[in-house]
Amino acid sequence: MQYELRYQVIEPRRQTYQNVADRLGDQPASRYLEGTLDVEPRENFHYRPTWARDRELYDPRYTALRLTDPYDFLDPRQYYYTPYVTNRANAHEEFGKTIGYLEKRDLLSRLPRQWHHLVAEVVVPLRHFESGAQLVSVAGARFAYGTSIEQCCTYAAFDRIGNAQMLSRLGLAQGSGTADILRTAKNAWLEAAHLQPLRRLVEEVMALGDWAEALLAVDAVDKLVYPLLYAGLDEAALLGGAGAYSLVAQHFTTWYADQRKWLDALRAAWTRDPDHGTANQEVLERIGQTWGARAAEAVAPIEAIVRELEGQAA
Known part of the structure; x- marks a missing residue:
C-alpha cells in the first residue's frame, strides 16, 4: 500500500494582534x-504616583512636548529587543577587536604626547558624562508616554552605559591594564578646570523635571562633543601619528549617527503634530536657545584643547 504525503495549508483566523489590527487592519505586521x-x-491603574498625585503612572504631562497620538512616532531603525541586542553585540565585539589589536601592538601607549594627554585628560573622563546621559535616558524610559518613545529611550540608556564601558576599556588599554588612568580620569572629571562646566551642566540636566527637555539638553552637548572629538579629529589623528585614536574614534562616530536617527525623527514628530505642533515648536526653540548656549559654553574649554592639538598636528 502506498501513501501520499500532502501539504495542507491552514489559513490563520487573523493576521496579527488586535492592537495592531485596530490601527492597520487585519494584515501581517x-x-x-x-x-x-x-x-x-x-487605564485601570491601581494607584497614582505618591510623588505626583495629579499624574497617572503613565501620563503625557511629564513633558511640555506633546503628541496627540504617541504612536505617530515610530523608531526608523525598527528596533525591538532581538535586533537591538544583535546589533549592539556585534558593535561591541568589533570594538573589542580594535582594542585587542591596539593592545597587541602597544599602539596606545606609543601615542604622541599631546594625543596621550587628550585621551587621558579629555576623552576617557567623558565616561562620566556618558553615565549622566544614561540616567537622563532612563528618566525618558520611565516617563515617556507611548511604547515607541519609551523603547528608544531604553535602548539609548543601554547605549550610554555601553559607551562609558568602551571609554573605560580605552583607558585600561592605554594604561597597560591598570586602573590608574581611570582614577586619573575620575579626578579630572571632579577637579580639572576644562571639565567643570560640562560636569555642572550634566548635573543640572539630571535634576530637570521634564524628561524630554533633559534628553534634548544632553543631545545639545552630543552635537558638539561627538563631531569635535571623534569624527572631527580623524584626519588630524592620521596626520599626527595617532592612527590608534582614529581606529577607536570610528566606533563612537558610528554610534552617534545611529542615535541621531531616532532623535531627529522624534523632533520631527513633535513639530508636525496636528494639535500640538505649534506649541511644540515654541518649546523646542526655547530648549534649543537655552541649552544650545549652555552646551557651547560647557564644551568651549574642551574645544580649545582640540584646536590646539589640531594646530600642532598641522
Whole structure:
C-alpha cells in the first residue's frame, strides 16, 4: 500500500494582534509593530504616583512636548529587543577587536604626547558624562508616554552605559591594564578646570523635571562633543601619528549617527503634530536657545584643547 504525503495549508483566523489590527487592519505586521503599537497601559491603574498625585503612572504631562497620538512616532531603525541586542553585540565585539589589536601592538601607549594627554585628560573622563546621559535616558524610559518613545529611550540608556564601558576599556588599554588612568580620569572629571562646566551642566540636566527637555539638553552637548572629538579629529589623528585614536574614534562616530536617527525623527514628530505642533515648536526653540548656549559654553574649554592639538598636528 502506498501513501501520499500532502501539504495542507491552514489559513490563520487573523493576521496579527488586535492592537495592531485596530490601527492597520487585519494584515501581517512586522515584529516591531506587534511589540510596539498600543502596548503601554492607558487605564485601570491601581494607584497614582505618591510623588505626583495629579499624574497617572503613565501620563503625557511629564513633558511640555506633546503628541496627540504617541504612536505617530515610530523608531526608523525598527528596533525591538532581538535586533537591538544583535546589533549592539556585534558593535561591541568589533570594538573589542580594535582594542585587542591596539593592545597587541602597544599602539596606545606609543601615542604622541599631546594625543596621550587628550585621551587621558579629555576623552576617557567623558565616561562620566556618558553615565549622566544614561540616567537622563532612563528618566525618558520611565516617563515617556507611548511604547515607541519609551523603547528608544531604553535602548539609548543601554547605549550610554555601553559607551562609558568602551571609554573605560580605552583607558585600561592605554594604561597597560591598570586602573590608574581611570582614577586619573575620575579626578579630572571632579577637579580639572576644562571639565567643570560640562560636569555642572550634566548635573543640572539630571535634576530637570521634564524628561524630554533633559534628553534634548544632553543631545545639545552630543552635537558638539561627538563631531569635535571623534569624527572631527580623524584626519588630524592620521596626520599626527595617532592612527590608534582614529581606529577607536570610528566606533563612537558610528554610534552617534545611529542615535541621531531616532532623535531627529522624534523632533520631527513633535513639530508636525496636528494639535500640538505649534506649541511644540515654541518649546523646542526655547530648549534649543537655552541649552544650545549652555552646551557651547560647557564644551568651549574642551574645544580649545582640540584646536590646539589640531594646530600642532598641522
